[in-house]
Amino acid sequence: MIHNITESSEIGDVRTTLTRTEVQYYDTFGFIILRNHFSKDEMKIITDEFNYAVELEFKDKPFEKDLPTSERAQCISFTDSTTPILATLAEDPRYYKIAEQLLGGEIIGSQGGGCLYVGDTRWHPDRVPDGRYKTAVIDKPKEYSRYSNHNFGCKFALYLEAVDANTGALRVLPRSHQQPFYGELRKIPGITDAENVHSLPGFVCATEPGDILIFNHSCWHASLGGKSGRPMISAGYYAYPRTEDQAQELRETYMHGKTLSRKYSREGKEPESLSEYDQNLNQCPLRAKWIEYKREFGYYDYNSESLEEELKEP
Protein backbone atom coordinates (compact mmCIF):
# COMPACT_ATOMS: atom_id res chain seq x y z
CA MET A 1 0.00 0.00 0.00
CA ILE A 2 1.24 3.45 -0.97
CA HIS A 3 0.27 4.72 2.47
CA ASN A 4 2.97 2.57 3.99
CA ILE A 5 5.54 3.76 1.52
CA THR A 6 5.08 7.49 1.76
CA GLU A 7 5.06 8.54 5.35
CA SER A 8 2.39 10.88 6.56
CA SER A 9 4.04 13.15 9.06
CA GLU A 10 2.29 14.44 12.13
CA ILE A 11 0.67 17.80 11.54
CA GLY A 12 3.32 20.50 11.90
CA ASP A 13 6.31 18.14 11.90
CA VAL A 14 9.28 19.88 10.37
CA ARG A 15 10.61 17.56 7.70
CA THR A 16 13.79 18.44 5.87
CA THR A 17 14.66 14.96 4.62
CA LEU A 18 12.81 12.14 2.97
CA THR A 19 13.21 8.49 3.83
CA ARG A 20 15.15 6.31 1.45
CA THR A 21 11.90 4.66 0.37
CA GLU A 22 10.32 8.01 -0.40
CA VAL A 23 13.28 8.97 -2.58
CA GLN A 24 12.99 5.61 -4.30
CA TYR A 25 9.27 6.24 -4.87
CA TYR A 26 10.03 9.69 -6.35
CA ASP A 27 12.80 8.32 -8.56
CA THR A 28 10.56 5.53 -9.79
CA PHE A 29 7.36 7.47 -10.46
CA GLY A 30 8.57 11.03 -10.94
CA PHE A 31 6.49 12.63 -8.19
CA ILE A 32 5.61 12.35 -4.51
CA ILE A 33 3.02 13.89 -2.19
CA LEU A 34 4.14 14.88 1.31
CA ARG A 35 1.11 15.04 3.55
CA ASN A 36 0.81 17.74 6.23
CA HIS A 37 4.10 19.33 5.30
CA PHE A 38 2.72 22.56 6.73
CA SER A 39 0.54 22.79 9.83
CA LYS A 40 -2.90 24.36 9.89
CA ASP A 41 -1.48 27.43 11.63
CA GLU A 42 1.21 27.80 9.01
CA MET A 43 -1.35 27.40 6.24
CA LYS A 44 -3.36 30.21 7.76
CA ILE A 45 -0.30 32.51 7.66
CA ILE A 46 0.60 31.39 4.13
CA THR A 47 -2.96 31.87 2.89
CA ASP A 48 -3.25 35.32 4.47
CA GLU A 49 0.00 36.38 2.83
CA PHE A 50 -1.10 34.91 -0.48
CA ASN A 51 -4.40 36.81 -0.33
CA TYR A 52 -2.50 40.01 0.35
CA ALA A 53 -0.24 39.32 -2.64
CA VAL A 54 -3.36 38.73 -4.78
CA GLU A 55 -4.80 42.03 -3.62
CA LEU A 56 -1.62 43.88 -4.59
CA GLU A 57 -1.24 42.07 -7.91
CA PHE A 58 -4.75 42.70 -9.15
CA LYS A 59 -5.19 46.17 -7.75
CA ASP A 60 -4.86 47.91 -11.10
CA LYS A 61 -5.71 45.11 -13.53
CA PRO A 62 -8.40 42.86 -12.11
CA PHE A 63 -8.13 39.10 -12.26
CA GLU A 64 -9.82 37.74 -15.41
CA LYS A 65 -11.91 34.92 -14.07
CA ASP A 66 -13.73 34.20 -17.33
CA LEU A 67 -10.74 33.34 -19.47
CA PRO A 68 -11.32 29.88 -20.95
CA THR A 69 -7.95 28.50 -19.78
CA SER A 70 -4.78 29.47 -17.94
CA GLU A 71 -2.92 29.92 -21.22
CA ARG A 72 -2.33 33.43 -20.06
CA ALA A 73 -1.07 32.74 -16.58
CA GLN A 74 -2.38 35.13 -14.01
CA CYS A 75 0.63 34.99 -11.77
CA ILE A 76 1.27 36.60 -8.46
CA SER A 77 4.68 37.78 -7.48
CA PHE A 78 5.99 37.77 -3.95
CA THR A 79 8.47 40.24 -2.55
CA ASP A 80 10.64 40.31 0.56
CA SER A 81 9.01 43.54 1.67
CA THR A 82 5.33 42.72 1.10
CA THR A 83 5.11 38.91 1.49
CA PRO A 84 8.30 37.81 3.29
CA ILE A 85 7.25 34.24 4.04
CA LEU A 86 6.22 33.42 0.50
CA ALA A 87 9.14 35.32 -1.02
CA THR A 88 11.55 33.07 0.86
CA LEU A 89 9.70 29.77 0.64
CA ALA A 90 12.29 28.30 -1.75
CA GLU A 91 14.92 29.00 0.90
CA ASP A 92 13.03 27.14 3.62
CA PRO A 93 14.97 23.96 4.56
CA ARG A 94 11.68 22.04 4.28
CA TYR A 95 11.91 22.80 0.58
CA TYR A 96 15.49 23.21 -0.51
CA LYS A 97 17.01 20.43 1.61
CA ILE A 98 14.53 17.98 0.12
CA ALA A 99 15.29 19.35 -3.35
CA GLU A 100 19.00 18.74 -2.74
CA GLN A 101 18.21 15.21 -1.72
CA LEU A 102 16.02 14.52 -4.76
CA LEU A 103 18.37 16.16 -7.25
CA GLY A 104 21.36 14.45 -5.72
CA GLY A 105 23.72 17.31 -4.97
CA GLU A 106 24.19 20.99 -5.70
CA ILE A 107 20.99 22.77 -6.75
CA ILE A 108 19.96 26.13 -8.15
CA GLY A 109 16.81 27.54 -6.65
CA SER A 110 14.82 30.55 -7.65
CA GLN A 111 11.99 32.51 -6.23
CA GLY A 112 8.66 30.80 -5.88
CA GLY A 113 5.55 32.35 -7.31
CA GLY A 114 1.81 32.13 -7.07
CA CYS A 115 -0.82 31.52 -9.68
CA LEU A 116 -4.57 31.69 -9.95
CA TYR A 117 -5.41 29.03 -12.50
CA VAL A 118 -8.43 29.17 -14.76
CA GLY A 119 -9.81 26.07 -16.47
CA ASP A 120 -8.01 22.88 -17.37
CA THR A 121 -4.27 22.53 -17.93
CA ARG A 122 -3.19 20.49 -20.95
CA TRP A 123 -0.70 17.63 -20.73
CA HIS A 124 2.89 18.82 -20.71
CA PRO A 125 6.23 18.33 -18.95
CA ASP A 126 7.97 21.42 -17.52
CA ARG A 127 10.89 21.12 -19.86
CA VAL A 128 11.89 22.94 -23.04
CA PRO A 129 11.11 20.74 -26.06
CA ASP A 130 14.10 19.34 -27.93
CA GLY A 131 15.51 21.54 -30.64
CA ARG A 132 13.46 24.57 -29.66
CA TYR A 133 16.43 26.88 -29.98
CA LYS A 134 19.09 27.45 -32.60
CA THR A 135 21.67 26.93 -29.91
CA ALA A 136 20.43 23.38 -29.23
CA VAL A 137 23.03 20.72 -29.78
CA ILE A 138 23.44 20.79 -33.55
CA ASP A 139 26.22 18.50 -34.56
CA LYS A 140 24.66 15.35 -33.15
CA PRO A 141 23.06 12.67 -35.33
CA LYS A 142 19.49 13.37 -36.37
CA GLU A 143 17.93 10.85 -34.03
CA TYR A 144 19.82 12.33 -31.11
CA SER A 145 17.59 13.58 -28.37
CA ARG A 146 19.23 16.12 -26.13
CA TYR A 147 16.86 14.95 -23.46
CA SER A 148 18.46 12.24 -21.38
CA ASN A 149 17.31 10.79 -18.10
CA HIS A 150 19.36 13.41 -16.33
CA ASN A 151 17.53 14.48 -13.17
CA PHE A 152 17.11 18.00 -14.46
CA GLY A 153 14.92 19.66 -11.87
CA CYS A 154 11.82 19.50 -9.73
CA LYS A 155 8.87 21.61 -8.69
CA PHE A 156 7.20 21.94 -5.28
CA ALA A 157 3.50 22.69 -5.60
CA LEU A 158 1.30 23.81 -2.75
CA TYR A 159 -2.43 24.08 -3.48
CA LEU A 160 -4.15 26.36 -1.02
CA GLU A 161 -7.54 24.68 -1.30
CA ALA A 162 -8.45 21.00 -1.33
CA VAL A 163 -8.34 19.66 -4.88
CA ASP A 164 -9.34 16.29 -6.26
CA ALA A 165 -9.98 14.54 -9.58
CA ASN A 166 -12.84 16.85 -10.58
CA THR A 167 -11.67 20.08 -9.01
CA GLY A 168 -8.25 20.66 -10.52
CA ALA A 169 -5.88 18.30 -8.71
CA LEU A 170 -2.72 17.77 -10.68
CA ARG A 171 -2.76 14.48 -12.55
CA VAL A 172 0.54 12.97 -13.54
CA LEU A 173 1.62 10.14 -15.80
CA PRO A 174 3.73 8.08 -13.41
CA ARG A 175 7.21 7.33 -14.72
CA SER A 176 6.84 9.68 -17.71
CA HIS A 177 10.01 11.48 -16.51
CA GLN A 178 12.00 8.53 -17.84
CA GLN A 179 12.99 7.79 -21.40
CA PRO A 180 11.73 6.17 -23.56
CA PHE A 181 8.27 6.91 -22.08
CA TYR A 182 8.87 10.68 -22.02
CA GLY A 183 9.76 10.78 -25.71
CA GLU A 184 7.03 8.34 -26.76
CA LEU A 185 4.44 10.66 -25.26
CA ARG A 186 5.73 13.53 -27.38
CA LYS A 187 4.96 11.46 -30.46
CA ILE A 188 1.26 10.94 -29.64
CA PRO A 189 -0.69 13.20 -32.02
CA GLY A 190 -2.67 15.83 -30.20
CA ILE A 191 -1.38 14.86 -26.76
CA THR A 192 -1.05 18.49 -25.75
CA ASP A 193 -4.45 19.52 -27.15
CA ALA A 194 -7.07 20.86 -24.76
CA GLU A 195 -9.63 18.20 -25.72
CA ASN A 196 -7.23 15.43 -24.76
CA VAL A 197 -6.83 16.29 -21.10
CA HIS A 198 -9.40 13.54 -20.36
CA SER A 199 -7.81 10.99 -22.64
CA LEU A 200 -4.70 9.88 -20.81
CA PRO A 201 -4.48 7.56 -17.80
CA GLY A 202 -3.14 9.95 -15.18
CA PHE A 203 -2.71 9.45 -11.43
CA VAL A 204 -4.70 12.08 -9.57
CA CYS A 205 -2.69 13.86 -6.87
CA ALA A 206 -5.56 14.94 -4.63
CA THR A 207 -4.28 17.22 -1.89
CA GLU A 208 -5.53 19.04 1.20
CA PRO A 209 -4.11 22.40 2.27
CA GLY A 210 -0.75 21.72 3.95
CA ASP A 211 0.17 18.84 1.63
CA ILE A 212 2.83 19.47 -0.94
CA LEU A 213 3.31 17.75 -4.25
CA ILE A 214 6.82 17.44 -5.65
CA PHE A 215 7.23 16.43 -9.27
CA ASN A 216 10.14 15.98 -11.62
CA HIS A 217 10.20 18.69 -14.31
CA SER A 218 10.23 15.91 -16.89
CA CYS A 219 7.09 14.22 -15.57
CA TRP A 220 4.03 14.87 -17.76
CA HIS A 221 1.14 16.52 -15.93
CA ALA A 222 -2.26 18.17 -16.48
CA SER A 223 -5.36 19.14 -14.53
CA LEU A 224 -9.13 19.00 -14.95
CA GLY A 225 -12.13 20.80 -13.60
CA GLY A 226 -10.48 23.38 -11.35
CA LYS A 227 -12.55 26.36 -10.33
CA SER A 228 -11.67 29.70 -11.83
CA GLY A 229 -8.99 31.23 -9.61
CA ARG A 230 -7.63 27.95 -8.22
CA PRO A 231 -4.71 29.13 -6.08
CA MET A 232 -1.31 27.44 -6.18
CA ILE A 233 2.17 28.34 -4.99
CA SER A 234 5.17 26.79 -6.63
CA ALA A 235 8.94 26.80 -6.27
CA GLY A 236 11.35 25.19 -8.68
CA TYR A 237 14.89 23.89 -8.48
CA TYR A 238 17.43 22.78 -11.07
CA ALA A 239 20.33 20.41 -10.55
CA TYR A 240 23.61 22.25 -10.95
CA PRO A 241 24.77 21.07 -14.43
CA ARG A 242 27.45 18.42 -14.50
CA THR A 243 28.07 18.21 -18.26
CA GLU A 244 28.16 20.71 -21.13
CA ASP A 245 24.85 19.36 -22.51
CA GLN A 246 23.22 19.91 -19.15
CA ALA A 247 24.65 23.42 -18.93
CA GLN A 248 23.32 24.15 -22.41
CA GLU A 249 19.88 22.89 -21.48
CA LEU A 250 19.81 25.10 -18.41
CA ARG A 251 20.78 28.15 -20.50
CA GLU A 252 17.96 27.37 -22.91
CA THR A 253 15.56 26.84 -20.04
CA TYR A 254 16.29 30.28 -18.62
CA MET A 255 15.93 31.77 -22.07
CA HIS A 256 12.65 29.95 -22.61
CA GLY A 257 11.37 31.05 -19.19
CA LYS A 258 11.91 34.65 -20.18
CA THR A 259 10.13 34.11 -23.50
CA LEU A 260 7.15 32.56 -21.75
CA SER A 261 6.93 35.19 -19.06
CA ARG A 262 6.96 37.83 -21.75
CA LYS A 263 4.40 36.02 -23.89
CA TYR A 264 2.03 35.36 -21.00
CA SER A 265 2.53 38.57 -19.08
CA ARG A 266 -0.07 41.22 -19.41
CA GLU A 267 2.53 43.80 -20.32
CA GLY A 268 3.97 41.69 -23.16
CA LYS A 269 7.52 42.17 -21.97
CA GLU A 270 9.75 41.17 -19.12
CA PRO A 271 10.55 43.70 -16.40
CA GLU A 272 13.43 46.03 -17.16
CA SER A 273 15.11 45.95 -13.78
CA LEU A 274 16.22 43.22 -11.41
CA SER A 275 13.41 41.91 -9.28
CA GLU A 276 13.53 42.64 -5.59
CA TYR A 277 14.33 38.96 -5.10
CA ASP A 278 17.36 39.14 -7.36
CA GLN A 279 18.63 42.22 -5.58
CA ASN A 280 18.88 40.09 -2.41
CA LEU A 281 18.68 43.13 -0.16
CA ASN A 282 18.69 40.95 2.96
CA GLN A 283 21.90 39.31 1.75
CA CYS A 284 20.73 35.75 2.25
CA PRO A 285 23.86 33.63 1.57
CA LEU A 286 21.89 30.76 0.00
CA ARG A 287 20.12 33.13 -2.36
CA ALA A 288 23.42 34.88 -3.15
CA LYS A 289 24.89 31.53 -4.19
CA TRP A 290 21.91 30.77 -6.44
CA ILE A 291 22.12 34.23 -8.00
CA GLU A 292 25.75 33.57 -8.89
CA TYR A 293 24.80 30.23 -10.42
CA LYS A 294 21.99 31.81 -12.39
CA ARG A 295 24.41 34.44 -13.67
CA GLU A 296 26.79 31.67 -14.72
CA PHE A 297 24.09 30.08 -16.86
CA GLY A 298 22.81 33.25 -18.48
CA TYR A 299 19.70 33.95 -16.45
CA TYR A 300 20.42 37.68 -16.48
CA ASP A 301 21.71 37.88 -20.05
CA TYR A 302 18.64 37.87 -22.20
CA ASN A 303 16.56 40.75 -23.31
CA SER A 304 13.66 40.81 -25.73
CA GLU A 305 15.75 41.52 -28.83
CA SER A 306 18.32 38.82 -28.33
CA LEU A 307 15.55 36.38 -27.50
CA GLU A 308 13.86 37.06 -30.82
CA GLU A 309 17.18 36.34 -32.46
CA GLU A 310 17.67 33.09 -30.62
CA LEU A 311 14.23 31.73 -31.35
CA LYS A 312 14.03 29.36 -34.27
CA GLU A 313 11.76 30.06 -37.16
CA PRO A 314 8.50 28.13 -36.64
Ligand SMILES: O=C(O)CCC(=O)C(=O)O
Ligand atom coordinates in the same frame (compact mmCIF):
# COMPACT_ATOMS: atom_id res chain seq x y z
O1 LIG B 1 -2.24 23.05 -11.57
C1 LIG B 1 -2.27 23.10 -12.79
O2 LIG B 1 -3.32 23.13 -13.43
C2 LIG B 1 -1.01 23.14 -13.60
C3 LIG B 1 0.25 23.25 -12.84
C4 LIG B 1 1.45 23.13 -13.72
O3 LIG B 1 1.42 22.79 -14.86
C5 LIG B 1 2.74 23.44 -13.12
O4 LIG B 1 2.80 23.94 -12.00
O5 LIG B 1 3.76 23.21 -13.78
Ligand SMILES: [Fe+2]
Ligand atom coordinates in the same frame (compact mmCIF):
# COMPACT_ATOMS: atom_id res chain seq x y z
FE1 LIG C 1 3.50 22.44 -15.62
